Amino acid sequence: MQSGMTWQRWTMMIPAAVFFLIFALIPMLIAVYYSGLQWNGISNPQWIGLANWSQVLANGEAVRAILLTIEVMIGSWIIQTPISLLLGVFLAGPQKHRSFFGLFYFLPLLFSSVAVGVTWSYILNPNFGIVNSILQGIGLGGGSQNWLGLPGTAMIVVIILISWQFIPFHTLLYQGGVKQIPDSLYEAAHIDGAKPWHTFFFITLPQLKYTLISSTVLILTGSLTYFDLIYVLTDGGPGTSTSVLAMDMYQQAFVNQNIGVGSVLAVILALAGIILSIVLLRTTGFTRMESQLEGM
Amino acid sequence: MNAMPEVQTKMHTKRSPGFSLRRHPWYNVVFSLLGFIWLIFSFYPIFYMLMTSLRSQQGFLTGIPWMPSAHPTIENFVTVLQAGFGQFFLNSVVVSVSSVILIVGSSLLSAYVIVRSKNKFIRLVFNVFLVGLAIPIQAAIIPIYIMITKMGLYDTLLGLILPSVAFGLPLTLLILVNFVRDIPNELYESMGLEGAGDFTILFRLVMPLSIPSIVSVSIYDFIQSWNNFLFPLVLTQSTQTRVLPMAIVSFQGQYTMNVPVLMAAVILSALPLILAYVFGRRYLLKGLLAGFGK
Numbered sequence: 001m002q003s004g005m006t007w008q009r010w011t012m013m014i015p016a017a018v019f020f021l022i023f024a025l026i027p028m029l030i031a032v033y034y035s036g037l038q039w040n041g042i043s044n045p046q047w048i049g050l051a052n053w054s055q056v057l058a059n060g061e062a063v064r065a066i067l068l069t070i071e072v073m074i075g076s077w078i079i080q081t082p083i084s085l086l087l088g089v090f091l092a093g094p095q096k097h098r099s100f101f102g103l104f105y106f107l108p109l110l111f112s113s114v115a116v117g118v119t120w121s122y123i124l125n126p127n128f129g130i131v132n133s134i135l136q137g138i139g140l141g142g143g144s145q146n147w148l149g150l151p152g153t154a155m156i157v158v159i160i161l162i163s164w165q166f167i168p169f170h171t172l173l174y175q176g177g178v179k180q181i182p183d184s185l186y187e188a189a190h191i192d193g194a195k196p197w198h199t200f201f202f203i204t205l206p207q208l209k210y211t212l213i214s215s216t217v218l219i220l221t222g223s224l225t226y227f228d229l230i231y232v233l234t235d236g237g238p239g240t241s242t243s244v245l246a247m248d249m250y251q252q253a254f255v256n257q258n259i260g261v262g263s264v265l266a267v268i269l270a271l272a273g274i275i276l277s278i279v280l281l282r283t284t285g286f287t288r289m290e291s292q293l294e295g296m
Numbered sequence: 297m298n299a300m301p302e303v304q305t306k307m308h309t310k311r312s313p314g315f316s317l318r319r320h321p322w323y324n325v326v327f328s329l330l331g332f333i334w335l336i337f338s339f340y341p342i343f344y345m346l347m348t349s350l351r352s353q354q355g356f357l358t359g360i361p362w363m364p365s366a367h368p369t370i371e372n373f374v375t376v377l378q379a380g381f382g383q384f385f386l387n388s389v390v391v392s393v394s395s396v397i398l399i400v401g402s403s404l405l406s407a408y409v410i411v412r413s414k415n416k417f418i419r420l421v422f423n424v425f426l427v428g429l430a431i432p433i434q435a436a437i438i439p440i441y442i443m444i445t446k447m448g449l450y451d452t453l454l455g456l457i458l459p460s461v462a463f464g465l466p467l468t469l470l471i472l473v474n475f476v477r478d479i480p481n482e483l484y485e486s487m488g489l490e491g492a493g494d495f496t497i498l499f500r501l502v503m504p505l506s507i508p509s510i511v512s513v514s515i516y517d518f519i520q521s522w523n524n525f526l527f528p529l530v531l532t533q534s535t536q537t538r539v540l541p542m543a544i545v546s547f548q549g550q551y552t553m554n555v556p557v558l559m560a561a562v563i564l565s566a567l568p569l570i571l572a573y574v575f576g577r578r579y580l581l582k583g584l585l586a587g588f589g590k
Contacts, residue, residue: 003414008494012409015402016465017421023462024428027439034438041442083334090331095324101331104339106577109584110569111342112523114541115562118548119345122555130344130361164338172585196323214588225432228525232545246434253438254530263438270435277430 034263073223075159088174117232151241177211349559372560384543399464407472428466515583
């Protein structure tokens with residue numbers, strides 16, 4: 001009776017199952033169906049098979065959106081990982097001023113992507129933004145650099161701002177990781193006369209392996225979903241230079257009212273999410289790590 | 297010395313890993329300097345929000361942009377409040393609180409069944425939920441939009457809540473299952489011997505024990521819902537259903553170059569989290585991490 005299913009237990013499963021089925025699972029499957037339609041969302045839909053797929057793949061739109069998404073993924077990993085790691089180690093130290101710094105480090109976490117995006121768009125404004133004023137003040141640039149309006153800089157700025165927003169979160173992860181390293185390891189290293197960078201590379205870093213894995217998994221999978229910040233900062237532009245998969249999907253479906261093409265991009269996004277998760281689970285043992293921590 | 301390694305480690309358990317740096321002062325100085333540079337980079341934009349929100353529009357155009365105004369004013373906050381901010385704030389509260397209650401409530405019921413039964417079908421259902429972790433909201437938004445429209449829920453708060461619940465479930469369920477699984481079997485057994493049914497066990501045993509993880513996961517779900525932008529962007533349009541992230545975007549269209557008013561709106565939109573940070577930082581940070589870091 002203990003481990004069997006009673007009608008009562010079936011009932012308890014219903015709320016979560018119904019919500020998930022209707023508003024997550026079924027829509028996912030419908031997206032696959034929509035990707036074969038020619039439809040503006042209002043008139044009668046027309047089944048056109050794989051035409052949307054061949055169009056999106058042939059005109060390079062999908063490849064471009066995928067490459068931009070990968071660019072965000074790699075760029076934000078490269079920026080966020082070393083900085084968060086160092087900040088995490090920094091904050092885990094016993095010095096008073098470090099925890100004082102920490103009070104400020106975590107403040108960006110309190111604001112939504114929309115709030116962050118709007119604020120930065122003013123800080124970077126070519127006419128009155130303070131970044132240009134400061135650069136001009138120290139003799140760099142003419143003071144009217146349009147950071148988000150030029151294809152050459154827009155993506156880099158977007159990646160930097162994504163990192164600005166999420167580094168505090170990953171710092172928090174690493175700080176927690178460092179605090180779990182047994183002090184006896186450091187004490188032993190000290191007795192052996194190890195220098196600080198030795199302890200960092202031979203104790204701290206290897207001990208943070210699992211934190212590094214979780215942080216990496218979250219950065220890579222999270223990169224698929226950065227939409228809010230890009231919407232507010234560049235709206236995918238200039239041109240298509242920041243039109244990552246999620247952005248491109250939104251514009252096709254809700255701006256151009258091309259449900260079919262938008263759905264193709266949505267399905268690619270879902271596949272990317274699933275494939276990425278499987279690859280990461282297989283190569284990093286993310287789940288094994290969790291079950292290992294469960295015992296602690 | 298070697299005879300008492302236990303004592304040795306115990307003596308140092310209070311110390312944090314960074315203690316060895318104390319013996320290398322210059323290293324500490326360089327590290328702190330880098331930490332200070334990051335402090336400026338991460339805090340300055342927040343400081344910019346605050347000082348700009350306290351400037352008059354006139355002062356914004358003529359004052360020194362990177363220094364606080366000599367004549368701070370709260371007129372921008374008044375402007376924001378008069379522009380219907382209270383209504384938008386209330387909408388956000390309704391959506392977020394209802395979502396959290398529905399997500400956590402239904403996850404807890406399911407987590408209990410998933411942990412307590414060995415049924416193969418239930419195991420499969422749990423695995424399907426876990427696949428949901430990998431699927432971004434953006435991948436399902438088009439059919440959700442069509443569906444919500446057909447249900448007559450377009451531009452309603454309920455239409456925002458329902459899909460938010462669905463996408464909040466997988467992670468919440470995973471965290472609660474991991475927690476409920478750690479409750480020792482003997483506790484279930486002793487309650488079972490007293491003839492307690494599933495609901496009694498859930499309310500008398502599981503819920504009280506899970507309070508810490510319920511609190512963390514509720515904070516996490518609240519923040520997710522509070523800051524969600526894609527659902528309101530696609531599923532609402534009128535001022536009656538406007539939630540805060542949408543309000544900021546529409547203020548941006550309305551007050552284009554009135555940066556002080558916008559910064560006031562940005563600060564007010566984060567009010568619950570700012571208060572939580574001031575009064576319960578530990579809980580907030582723990583909630584932000586959800587189940588990712590232990």
